Amino acid sequence: MTDSNRRLDRRRILQLSAAGLAGLAGCGTGSQPATDSSGSDGGSGGSGSSDGGSGGSSTETSADGSSGSQMASSVTAWSWDVAAKSLDLIDDPYEEANGGDVTVEQFGRSNMKDKFKSRILSGSGAPAIATMESVDAAAWVDTGGLRDIGPWIEDAGVKDGFVSGKWGPLTKDGATYALPWDLGPVGMFYRNDVADEHGLDLESVETWDQFITEGEKLPDGTALMNLPPNDYDGIWRMMFRQLGGLPFTDSGAVNIHSEKSLQVARQMKRAHDAGITSSVASWSSEWFNRFAEGSIAGLYGGAWIEGTLKAEIGDTSGKWRVMKPPAYESGGNRATNWGGSNLVIADQVSDAKARRAFDYMQYALANEEMQLKMYREYGLFPAYKPAYESDAFDQGSEFLGGQAAGRMFAEIAPNIPSYTYTTDTPEITKAINSEFKKMISGDLSPKEAVDSAANQVAERTGRELA
Amino acid sequence: MRKQTRDEAIWRFLGYTFVLLVTLLMVVPIYWIIVASTLPEQAFLSAGTDIQLFPGSNFFANLEALQARESVDFIQSIWNSVFIAIVYTLLSLVLCSMGGFAFAKYEFRFKEPIFYAILATLTLPIQLLVIPLFLLISQMGLTNSYWAIILPWAANPLGIFLMRQNMKQIPDALLESARIDGATEFQLYYRIALPTMKSSLAALAIVLFLFQWNLFLFPLVVLNQGKYTIPVAINELVGAQRVYYDQIMVAAALSIIPLFLVFLFLQRHFVSGILAGSVKE
Numbered sequence: 001m002t003d004s005n006r007r008l009d010r011r012r013i014l015q016l017s018a019a020g021l022a023g024l025a026g027c028g029t030g031s032q033p034a035t036d037s038s039g040s041d042g043g044s045g046g047s048g049s050s051d052g053g054s055g056g057s058s059t060e061t062s063a064d065g066s067s068g069s070q071m072a073s074s075v076t077a078w079s080w081d082v083a084a085k086s087l088d089l090i091d092d093p094y095e096e097a098n099g100g101d102v103t104v105e106q107f108g109r110s111n112m113k114d115k116f117k118s119r120i121l122s123g124s125g126a127p128a129i130a131t132m133e134s135v136d137a138a139a140w141v142d143t144g145g146l147r148d149i150g151p152w153i154e155d156a157g158v159k160d161g162f163v164s165g166k167w168g169p170l171t172k173d174g175a176t177y178a179l180p181w182d183l184g185p186v187g188m189f190y191r192n193d194v195a196d197e198h199g200l201d202l203e204s205v206e207t208w209d210q211f212i213t214e215g216e217k218l219p220d221g222t223a224l225m226n227l228p229p230n231d232y233d234g235i236w237r238m239m240f241r242q243l244g245g246l247p248f249t250d251s252g253a254v255n256i257h258s259e260k261s262l263q264v265a266r267q268m269k270r271a272h273d274a275g276i277t278s279s280v281a282s283w284s285s286e287w288f289n290r291f292a293e294g295s296i297a298g299l300y301g302g303a304w305i306e307g308t309l310k311a312e313i314g315d316t317s318g319k320w321r322v323m324k325p326p327a328y329e330s331g332g333n334r335a336t337n338w339g340g341s342n343l344v345i346a347d348q349v350s351d352a353k354a355r356r357a358f359d360y361m362q363y364a365l366a367n368e369e370m371q372l373k374m375y376r377e378y379g380l381f382p383a384y385k386p387a388y389e390s391d392a393f394d395q396g397s398e399f400l401g402g403q404a405a406g407r408m409f410a411e412i413a414p415n416i417p418s419y420t421y422t423t424d425t426p427e428i429t430k431a432i433n434s435e436f437k438k439m440i441s442g443d444l445s446p447k448e449a450v451d452s453a454a455n456q457v458a459e460r461t462g463r464e465l466a
Numbered sequence: 467m468r469k470q471t472r473d474e475a476i477w478r479f480l481g482y483t484f485v486l487l488v489t490l491l492m493v494v495p496i497y498w499i500i501v502a503s504t505l506p507e508q509a510f511l512s513a514g515t516d517i518q519l520f521p522g523s524n525f526f527a528n529l530e531a532l533q534a535r536e537s538v539d540f541i542q543s544i545w546n547s548v549f550i551a552i553v554y555t556l557l558s559l560v561l562c563s564m565g566g567f568a569f570a571k572y573e574f575r576f577k578e579p580i581f582y583a584i585l586a587t588l589t590l591p592i593q594l595l596v597i598p599l600f601l602l603i604s605q606m607g608l609t610n611s612y613w614a615i616i617l618p619w620a621a622n623p624l625g626i627f628l629m630r631q632n633m634k635q636i637p638d639a640l641l642e643s644a645r646i647d648g649a650t651e652f653q654l655y656y657r658i659a660l661p662t663m664k665s666s667l668a669a670l671a672i673v674l675f676l677f678q679w680n681l682f683l684f685p686l687v688v689l690n691q692g693k694y695t696i697p698v699a700i701n702e703l704v705g706a707q708r709v710y711y712d713q714i715m716v717a718a719a720l721s722i723i724p725l726f727l728v729f730l731f732l733q734r735h736f737v738s739g740i741l742a743g744s745v746k747e
Binding site for chain 2: 080081105106107108109110111114115118119121122123124125283284285286288289308312
């Protein structure tokens with residue numbers, strides 16, 4: 001650390017005198033707080049700077065001063081919000097058990113993604129560990145900057161422990177680039193007090209049709225479900241996946257105008273026309289306020305959303321319940337997913353750091369106890385199946401009026417149909433959002449909306465239409 | 467005759483209407499940011515139903531929420547931005563004016579190709595440069611320093627181009643007579659070229675300041691927390707679970723102030739016509 005700082009200083013002074021602004025020297029580089037910055041930046045500042053490809057065998061004399069199969073003493077992990085806080089929980093027990101030190105740096109989500117992607121593309125300056133949403137997997141793997149940890153996962157024998165639906169996006173051409181963390185089995189959360197007040201019987205609801213019938217009992221101005229105009233795509237994807245729909249065919253053709261997608265579009269339109277929906281931008285404070293005052297009485301969301309609600313509108317604790325998502329027809333599938341993250345290792349870090357990183361990841365994720373810790377504290381729903389056997393999932397949630405929602409979600413999780421994300425997923429998001437806006441406002445029929453969305457995606461990505 | 471005045475009046479009316487419209491288009495968003503920053507979030511997000519046109523009293527509450535953020539030190543980021551933009555602008559003004567002077571008033575080998583090469587770099591979008599630049603900066607050991615984003619565009623190609631165009635207007639005769647009076651080449655630049663360029667330097671200063679002020683992707687990649695500039699800090703408020711619109715509005719409103727001061731300071735210097743009558747051709 002001191003060594004790299006000295007080098008840093010010399011270079012800086014050179015730069016400064018060249019610019020003729022030595023007077024401003026005091027305002028240049030500050031101290032670098034994270035050990036990892038010195039590790040990665042120091043690495044690139046030194047002689048072996050151009051190890052853009054595999055930093056695998058490069059043995060930088062960095063803080064760890066180790067090589068071969070030894071583990072670095074410290075690594076840095078990048079994450080956001082609740083995920084970062086969850087990793088913080090693991091830090092102390094890990095240090096006690098395995099002796100390594102992990103520094104968690106917290107970012108805004110989009111900031112972290114942009115920053116991490118640029119740094120793995122440039123082959124320098126990335127942290128050893130980063131959080132990756134499954135949605136982004138295809139794009140991140142494409143950069144070639146992630147380490148194939150498949151062999152290590154094999155060696156550790158943990159692969160079968162995770163929900164099978166998680167692996168799809170994380171593997172490519174026989175390589176595996178991440179260890180699954182959490183997933184978001186979807187439930188229909190609802191305000192039980194509002195339902196009671198207006199005589200709704202949601203517990204016996206099985207299909208979307210019944211759900212709409214119940215919703216119509218609510219007075220004007222009270223919705224049973226929100227369709228956020230900024231995120232029609234999110235609702236569509238949950239409902240589409242529930243039907244086992246896939247956005248692309250096996251051969252890669254765009255298939256978001258399939259019969260299943262059309263079914264979803266019709267369902268959303270029907271709910272809107274029945275007057276049971278509101279249209280509030282999701283994740284805004286109005287969104288939370290409407291849930292808090294009960295004028296939106298239902299929220300279709302991943303299991304983790306309970307934690308969010310608890311944090312944002314804790315006053316409503318005890319008034320909520322959750323049910324499985326309504327099926328399209330009696331007996332139909334009621335399992336789907338929203339969200340889910342994984343941990344990856346940057347390919348550019350030294351072997352020693354990568355080993356430490358994997359050791360930590362295995363400790364945090366392929367580990368019943370730690371997964372449960374994160375589940376209890378922040379509601380991150382583990383993708384690691386052995387955790388489901390814990391009685392933590394049978395415990396009633398105070399926020400949900402004592403309901404043991406965990407067990408319900410644990411039942412849903414293994415039945416979630418798998419789904420594909422590609423680098424073209426953002427195009428689908430855009431197309432669905434813009435065309436469904438027109439559909440909801442009545443300018444397009446559901447059929448026209450899905451067709452035109454599919455055309456738009458095909459046009460922009462150069463893919464075939466299915 | 468009468469018809470002509472009527473036509474003139476119509477044109478003038480149309481002209482004023484146009485100017486007024488453009489002004490409105492420019493002022494309304496800024497006004498809206500300021501109003502929104504003083505309202506609780508739900509008050510401006512539900513604007514579709516009842517629009518709040520006047521400031522409320524929630525500014526300090528929003529500001530407090532902003533300052534309570536763990537991962538963003540917004541006040542620090544204002545300082546970062548101000549410092550970086552000022553140092554950058556000054557440094558770049560010097561380099562651009564020197565470069566412009568050389569291209570406008572000296573003959574040297576490969577002058578044209580070099581100039582066009584510099585001009586050609588204008589076509590490279592910043593997004594394309596982020597990764598190579600980051601590599602360069604990190605190999606110089608400058609990651610996470612202010613210099614990391616001051617140096618790369620210090621000799622701004624647009625600035626060099628503008629300065630060259632402007633300095634071409636300086637009469638050669640003026641420089642010749644100064645030479646005869648015994649001025650050194652540096653004095654020609656410093657004593658004659660620079661003072662006559664005051665207004666264009668002020669205009670360029672604004673362009674450069676804004677350029678640096680608005681940079682997003684490169685600072686995000688190259689700087690760490692604590693060194694973030696304003697755009698990066700604002701983007702930190704887009705969380706995974708929630709978008710903090712109220713705090714974003716306060717942050718945006720606050721970030722206008724330094725820009726406003728810069729304009730106020732520089733507009734005094736938009737004086738033209740200093741050269742008028744300096745030589746008799």
